[in-house]
Amino acid sequence: MTNPHPQSDRQADTRAISLLNEMTLHEKIGQLQQVNGNGGQVTEHLRSQIKQGLVGSVINEVNADALAEVQRIAIEESRLGIPLLIGRDVIHGFRTIFPIPLGQAASWCEETIKQGAEIAATEASIVGINWTFAPMIDITRDPRWGRIAECLGEDPVLNSRLTAAMISGFQGEDLSSRGSLAACAKHFAGYGYTESGKDYHYANISENELRNVVLPPFKTAVEASVATFMSSFSDLNGIPASASEWLMQDILRDEWQFKGMVVSDWGSIKDLSTHGLTANDKESAYESASAGIDMEMVSTCYQNHFIELMEENKLSEAQLDSMVLRILRLKFQLGLFDDKGKTKKAERFDHLGNDEFLAAAKNAAVKSCVLLQNNTLKNGKKTLPLNVADTSSIAVIGPLADDAYEQMGTWIFDGDEALSISVSSAIKETLKDNTQVKFAKGVSTSRCNKHDGFAEAIECAKDADQVVMVLGEESILSGEAHCRSDISLPGAQEALVDAIAELGKPIVLVIMAGRPLTIASITNKVDAILYAWHPGTMGGPAIRDLLFGYEVPSGKLPVTFPRVIGQIPIYYSQKNSGRPATDSNFVHQNDIPLRAAQTSLGMAANHLDVHFTPLYPFGFGLSYAEFEYKNLELSCQKITSKAPITVSVEVFNKSDIDADEIVQLYIRDLVGNVTRPIKELKHFKRVSIKAKSSKKVEMTLSAKDLGFYGRDNTFLVESGQFHLWVGADSSSGLFAEFVLEA
Numbered sequence: 230m231t232n233p234h235p236q237s238d239r240q241a242d243t244r245a246i247s248l249l250n251e252m253t254l255h256e257k258i259g260q261l262q263q264v265n266g267n268g269g270q271v272t273e274h275l276r277s278q279i280k281q282g283l284v285g286s287v288i289n290e291v292n293a294d295a296l297a298e299v300q301r302i303a304i305e306e307s308r309l310g311i312p313l314l315i316g317r318d319v320i321h322g323f324r325t326i327f328p329i330p331l332g333q334a335a336s337w338c339e340e341t342i343k344q345g346a347e348i349a350a351t352e353a354s355i356v357g358i359n360w361t362f363a364p365m366i367d368i369t370r371d372p373r374w375g376r377i378a379e380c381l382g383e384d385p386v387l388n389s390r391l392t393a394a395m396i397s398g399f400q401g402e403d404l405s406s407r408g409s410l411a412a413c414a415k416h417f418a419g420y421g422y423t424e425s426g427k428d429y430h431y432a433n434i435s436e437n438e439l440r441n442v443v444l445p446p447f448k449t450a451v452e453a454s455v456a457t458f459m460s461s462f463s464d465l466n467g468i469p470a471s472a473s474e475w476l477m478q479d480i481l482r483d484e485w486q487f488k489g490m491v492v493s494d495w496g497s498i499k500d501l502s503t504h505g506l507t508a509n510d511k512e513s514a515y516e517s518a519s520a521g522i523d524m525e526m527v528s529t530c531y532q533n534h535f536i537e538l539m540e541e542n543k544l545s546e547a548q549l550d551s552m553v554l555r556i557l558r559l560k561f562q563l564g565l566f567d568d569k570g571k572t573k574k575a576e577r578f579d580h581l582g583n584d585e586f587l588a589a590a591k592n593a594a595v596k597s598c599v600l601l602q603n604n605t606l607k608n609g610k611k612t613l614p615l616n617v618a619d620t621s622s623i624a625v626i627g628p629l630a631d632d633a634y635e636q637m638g639t640w641i642f643d644g645d646e647a648l649s650i651s652v653s654s655a656i657k658e659t660l661k662d663n664t665q666v667k668f669a670k671g672v673s674t675s676r677c678n679k680h681d682g683f684a685e686a687i688e689c690a691k692d693a694d695q696v697v698m699v700l701g702e703e704s705i706l707s708g709e710a711h712c713r714s715d716i717s718l719p720g721a722q723e724a725l726v727d728a729i730a731e732l733g734k735p736i737v738l739v740i741m742a743g744r745p746l747t748i749a750s751i752t753n754k755v756d757a758i759l760y761a762w763h764p765g766t767m768g769g770p771a772i773r774d775l776l777f778g779y780e781v782p783s784g785k786l787p788v789t790f791p792r793v794i795g796q797i798p799i800y801y802s803q804k805n806s807g808r809p810a811t812d813s814n815f816v817h818q819n820d821i822p823l824r825a826a827q828t829s830l831g832m833a834a835n836h837l838d839v840h841f842t843p844l845y846p847f848g849f850g851l852s853y854a855e856f857e858y859k860n861l862e863l864s865c866q867k868i869t870s871k872a873p874i875t876v877s878v879e880v881f882n883k884s885d886i887d888a889d890e891i892v893q894l895y896i897r898d899l900v901g902n903v904t905r906p907i908k909e910l911k912h913f914k915r916v917s918i919k920a921k922s923s924k925k926v927e928m929t930l931s932a933k934d935l936g937f938y939g940r941d942n943t944f945l946v947e948s949g950q951f952h953l954w955v956g957a958d959s960s961s962g963l964f965a966e967f968v969l970e971a
């Protein structure tokens with residue numbers, strides 16, 4: 230683990246130890262407690278608690294005056310003057326909201342994601358926040374789960390690289406500087422595999438799957454020097470993560486040597502008795518403290534029972550000291566004891582949501598949108614980009630077309646709706662002179678099942694040259710505790726598409742959602758589909774610029790899109806199984822002859838009623854440009870532990886526009902100590918290629934890149950035959966083979 234500031238860590242350790250030696254038992258217990266804010270009010274109770282040294286952190290307070298006051302009380306009125314950690318869910322922006330993390334992941338752009346986190350940290354720290362509960366790096370393959378919106382996709386390699394970028398953005402080069410926040414890798418671990426996609430549920434995951442798929446992003450977070458971890462609510466293999474010694478001690482402390490602080494999730498220590506792991510709060514305190522959860526978020530099991538457990542010799546003061554040291558160490562690393570202004574009210578707030586930040590949010594939204602379909606029309610032209618010169622009237626239809634709030638997405642406590650610009654407003658802003666822009670919602674909300682708004686929408690579209698529909702889910706339909714058993718377009722939106730399609734005009738469909746939706750039933754009714762996720766404050770201008778060709782779509786899917794919900798879980802890196810589905814053995818149920826013999830159908834791993842492929846594969850995304858991949862070369866056909874190989878490919882931009890392409894490198898390990906996926910992403914590069922020109926893209930593949938955890942759950946690099954693809958998504962690409970001699 231490389232730590233960019235080892236010197237300050239040693240100093241922090243020394244200072245924390247000397248402070249610890251002055252603390253009373255109650256002051257030590259106080260550091261373990263995170264309390265909830267009171268919406269800008271510093272209550273007498275909170276004053277008293279802080280003054281007595283019984284509070285280590287405050288969560289969900291964002292009022293700058295209140296934060297300056299609670300810090301002042303902690304520093305000036307408590308006996309030892311220990312400042313507070315001020316935590317907040319700054320997940321994808323603070324005042325300026327960036328696309329939801331799943332959308333940001335579709336940019337496959339570390340630079341963009343780092344910049345977004347930097348801006349979020351700058352804005353949040355201005356009001357006095359010094360700790361964010363992000364990045365959320367749970368791997369999931371279940372879009373029914375509302376929290377897929379917050380994650381960085383289904384793949385450990387993509388997720389890991391974006392995790393490191395986000396942590397770097399939040400924490401900066403020096404945690405003690407004013408604009409830095411302590412980041413928090415969450416939710417450790419296994420939350421994303423929650424059964425049936427319901428939140429707070431349980432997951433049964435083999436250790437091998439955990440080590441090969443679920444844990445790598447968390448390991449990357451440790452290597453990226455993340456300051457804190459958060460334990461998950463969820464039950465992993467019968468033990469809720471907030472009481473899992475295997476996760477918090479064996480993996481996190483012993484194997485990965487993580488030195489930072491671990492905070493529980495909201496009440497997740499108290500929840501242990503609800504899970505049925507413990508009988509009461511005292512047992513819960515024991516289980517979590519023994520596992521290694523340092524700070525308790527809002528519930529008070531530690532506060533109420535830690536001393537009692539020590540008196541019963543169930544917990545020791547040495548255990549308490551190690552927990553407190555990690556908390557104090559973080560406060561020193563953050564510079565809260567030094568007069569860096571981080572505990573005082575800032576002089577100015579005017580740059581919250583400034584033009585520079587808004588421009589960055591727009592850039593992120595442009596890169597996050599994924600073009601899924603772009604039909605060629607009867608006139609031989611592509612549906613998109615729309616030609617403004619040929620447009621004298623445009624109809625903008627749908628419940629999300631003019632909703633500056635909903636486009637910001639989930640987890641936007643502190644977003645400023647006044648800064649947010651909707652699609653409809655952005656289009657009007659651009660076309661105000663020579664084009665008539667008409668707007669109709671068609672349905673009152675995405676969930677509305679009534680058709681009484683259809684007539685207005687049809688009237689709006691009837692005489693328009695262009696029709697843009699903006700459909701999807703309101704932000705409340707994804708995010709924490711907002712899971713759906715049916716992930717099609719809610720309400721009467723599909724019927725609205727049918728009604729508008731009756732007009733026989735080209736339809737551009739923009740979808741705003743916090744997850745992949747099952748949209749297979751409408752793809753043949755529209756001519757172009759731009760998937761915008763929830764694009765944030767500048768979603769409207771970003772989408773407008775993409776629709777009119779001022780920007781070129783470049784996003785690629787960070788998650789697989791199922792055809793139907795019954796395919797879930799479906800993801801590109803599936804195992805082969807003993808009877809893989811192929812086109813030759815797939816028989817659709819509609820084609821099964823009557824009285825077909827049991828063995829007459831393809832005996833394979835598929836469903837009878839849907840093709841075994843996804844609607845859109847991981848890594849897929851179209852551009853207005855056309856790229857041709859040529860000349861795939863390997864510097865050598867053999868990789869050894871001492872000699873990596875360089876994989877190079879030429880990407881030719883055949884079009885007359887400059888554009889970005891995200892080049893992806895996948896491998897397949899044909900035979901393994903445990904079965905291996907049919908494809909695994911190992912590298913990717915976003916490259917900008919000028920019109921009518923080529924770019925040579927090189928990526929290095931090492932033996933370690935090909936390692937995995939085997940049947941004894943130790944990491945191994947195993948000799949063998951490999952297939953390799955380099956291309957535009959997980960279902961295509963130029964092919965090569967090589968061997969690995971470990």
Ligand code: GLC
Nearest residue numbers: 318362415416462494495709
């Ligand atoms: C929530 C979430 C967690 C969040 C925390 C504080 O319940 O699970 O991701 O950081 O509580 O809001």
